[in-house]
Amino acid sequence: METGNHTFSVSEFLLLGLSEQQEQQPLLFGIFLSMYLVTVVGNLVISLAIGSDPHLHTPMYFFLANFSLTDLGLSSTTVPRMLVNIQAHTQTIPYAGCLSQIYFFLWFIGLDVFLLAVMAYDRLVAICHPLHYTLVMSPRCCVLLVVMSLLLAHSYSLTHTVLLVQLSFCADNTIPHFFCELLPLLKLSCSDTYANQCVLTYWGGALTILIPLLIVLSYVRIVATIVRVPSASGKWKAFSTCSSHLSAICLFYASAVGVYFVPSSADSASKDRIAAVMYAVVTPMLNPFIYSLRNKDMKDAVGRLLSRRALQSP
Template sequence: MERRNHSSVSEFLLLGLSERPEQQPLLFGIFLSMYLVTVMGNLLIVLAIGFDPHLHTPMYFFLANLSFADACFSSTTVPKMLVNIHTKSQTIPYGGCLAQMHFFMMFGALDDFLLGVMAYDRYVAICRPLQYATLMSPHVCVLLLSACWVLTNLAALLHTLLMAKLSFCAGNTIHHFFCDVLPLLQLSCSDTHTNQVALFMVCSMILTAPLSLIILSYARIISTILKVPSSSGRQKAFSTCGSHLTVVFLFYGTAIGVYLYSPSSHSGGKDRIAAVFYTVVTPMLNPFIYSLRNNDMKTALRKLFGISTFSSQGL
């Protein structure tokens, strides 16, 4: 009954990526394939790290958590979109919409924090190797991970509670493929100033703080790598850093462009395209970029499924 006091809307309509019926089968096939690759790839990384004692190190500990977060991140949005396409229904209940928004923001923010922590881990390993065992001890790693989970849950809970207080008097059509906070703010007939200020402040912290840590860490890492006498060692290190930074800027660039501007400045089409990159494309690429180019991960995957399986694929 309390919800009805704030809103007469019992469900929302998600228009998805396209309103053309002839495009729906193609979109269903593409996103189902991408989702399966994302979930299977990231869960394989988690299993490989968990079953290989040689990978029980801080770097792979955070990589396993990043892979888990990526799988959950895509799972908050893509399955509902696929169900809507398959059933030709665009509806999502009011409570389901708020829940989707909550977990989307939580796992998205968790991705941000884990990327920052992973960059810090590499900085300590490369620039302060003698202190690595102390600065990245198991106790410290658990504390860092716990801080990531607590902060992201609090941030998502804040936005969910603020959104639950808004009224949605008439319009219930969301020009998106999931319940994102900005389209919901545009639908509300309440004063959303508090929500917008909270969104800007929290997103500024969640997006820019880890990104600043990543930039500072990699600036120091690159400075240290340039002093390495071996050209092959420098090339390998730069290749790894380049891959990491490519994904980082793909994820952060689209997310910052969407969430750090006022809702009135957004166009639905551009926001949906940007959302595809950081909700589907980046989580799908992470297992390949962070893991399949890593010899330790290749060895762990061979052990998990058998050497012949991966040898036949040239891994």
């Protein structure tokens, strides 16, 4: 640390991880390595199956492929660093590395949220306006929606990162987390974090209230349309195209609520870490199963992909 004007500028942070018990580290390493490998394989298989199967070259699966790659990036932002720290028996992360981790983590989180909203819009058009679906969800429109999501997520993460660079950090550089997360880092700052809190409130409201509200309103219209379908088989077919998306939304927001809306308590740091594991590690791992096991077209495409790979192998 360097002294200047009675403040300290830290060169690195100390990540306490999920447990400070040394005897638990090999177990944690094995569990999270297994979860990360399942996440990588699952999301890559989903993306490759969609890209290689002409039957899945539709807007719904185009968004799903981007969503899978986003989940892969989200998990890759946090888990590999934690595994390296466990294996190397170190808890430190450089200041620049910490800011980079926050930037990419917030970018992928924001992209996840915006893509979930885009996928809800896609289902709204498909079910409520089926005759205009091809015209509305044209390839150009789909690409624009993904690019817009990328830019909004970039603005979200860049704004927080730029404001973090302006802060000073005093003697305490210990983060009670397994990665550099925004809220614990703000608590360590000895600078005025009013601007950071304002931006956090603004973007937090957009991502955790406004976007979910738009998704809910979309599904209110979808349900109202499905109810008017005369046949039971037609209702089930319409609902089945939404069930995987709804499961992913519930899984993502249920874990996020655990971090941002559950009142703080003496063991809030422990609860925050568990909730972060859910939305940063468990959710990206489970989403490929949610979207493949309950979707016949997706299962068939994955089967064809794996069959081709098996035939091509020596």
